[in-house]
Amino acid sequence: MSSKEPQQFELVKTIGKTFKMLTMTLRDEMKAKGLNITRQQGMLLRRLNIQSGIIQNELAWITERDKTSLARLITKMEKNGLVYRKVDEKDKRAKRVFITEKGRILTEKINKILSDLFLKFQRGLKENEIDITMNTLQTIQNNLDNDFEI
Amino acid sequence: MSSKEPQQFELVKTIGKTFKMLTMTLRDEMKAKGLNITRQQGMLLRRLNIQSGIIQNELAWITERDKTSLARLITKMEKNGLVYRKVDEKDKRAKRVFITEKGRILTEKINKILSDLFLKFQRGLKENEIDITMNTLQTIQNNLDNDFEI
DNA sequence: AATTTTTAGTTGTATATGCAACTATATAGT
DNA sequence: ACTATATAGTTGCATATACAACTAAAAATT
Secondary structure, three states, X not given: OOOOOOHHHHHHHHHHHHHHXXXXXXXXXXXXXXXXXXXXXXXXXXXXXXXXXXXXXXXXXXXXXOHHHHHHHHHHHHHOOOEEEEXXXXXXXXXXXXXXHHXXXXXXXXXXXXXXXXXXXOOOOOHHHHHHHHHHHHHHHHHHHHHHHO | OOOOOOHHHHHHHHHHHHHHHHHHHHHHHHHHOOOOOOHHHHHHHHHHHHXXXXXXXXXXXXXXXXXXXXXXXXXXXXXOOOEEEEEOOOOOOOEEEEEOHHHHHHHHHHHHHHHHXXXXXXXXXXXXXXXXXXXXXXXXXXXXXXHHHO
16 A cells, blocks of 8 residues: 655655665675775775874764774774774874875775776766756755754 | 865765765654664565565565575564564465564654655755756666676 | 476674773863 | 863674575476
């Protein structure tokens, strides 16, 4: 009964499915190219390539993860020689995370894969359409944010 | 160095962030309303409310999950009295999953939350913008699908 | 009909994630 | 200066997820 859904449900579903397909494709591409790293670790590495030395908690905030989740990712990456931790001089509670040379090399491979992927993925899209889409998604984000501020 | 990203990266990031915000909001809303269920179980329950009696493997395919992942979700929901399994008469390998009365009642509460949420979340969006966004996301999905068919 | 292959589901192992509780250090308030 | 509070990070526990290997049943092949 009632297999008809209100129309606004569709947009949410589509966003979710698109995201899922993006992440699956990326995972498969990285595996196919022999990159022995997960998507999440890869994206984190990309961030550290730009902001090496960032404080762990800040990194969690920026990447919108729980600090425990981030800590465990970092631990795995550290064991893999992609990053290393260093206690902050001024604040001995805090740890800074640095990317290693191995990490930088891997990042470049990831970036290559992403570039190729993103070229394909926007085939047939007009700039105008992308702008409107970005804008729509931004509006949704703002709307969701406002819910919390009430 | 090079903190500048190609523009097409932005769209992907925005899709990802929007999705993340959607799921976080939904999780918080369900918790706030006292629904003792995860987002994933909730969405699965909604599907089962429409297609009660579906074969497990089919359900995994539709919801785009690995069959092991789905099986474990179902097991938890079964323990919680939201669904039950029944071996198919004709094909004794297969199991059909049915929603319980308790499951149906919970589904209605979830649907109420979703309706309220989706009304807020599309504030200020014109129908036209939503259409273009849906279309853009659909194109991206098609582009990603084609990658595999090569 | 007997064998092989495919399919549905489960179990083992691994990753990513978040909440609660904890430790240690830093900051604020008195 | 001492105490209370806040913050950075870790550990324990739980969920969701996927791949590989397995069992059992069905379908296909010979």
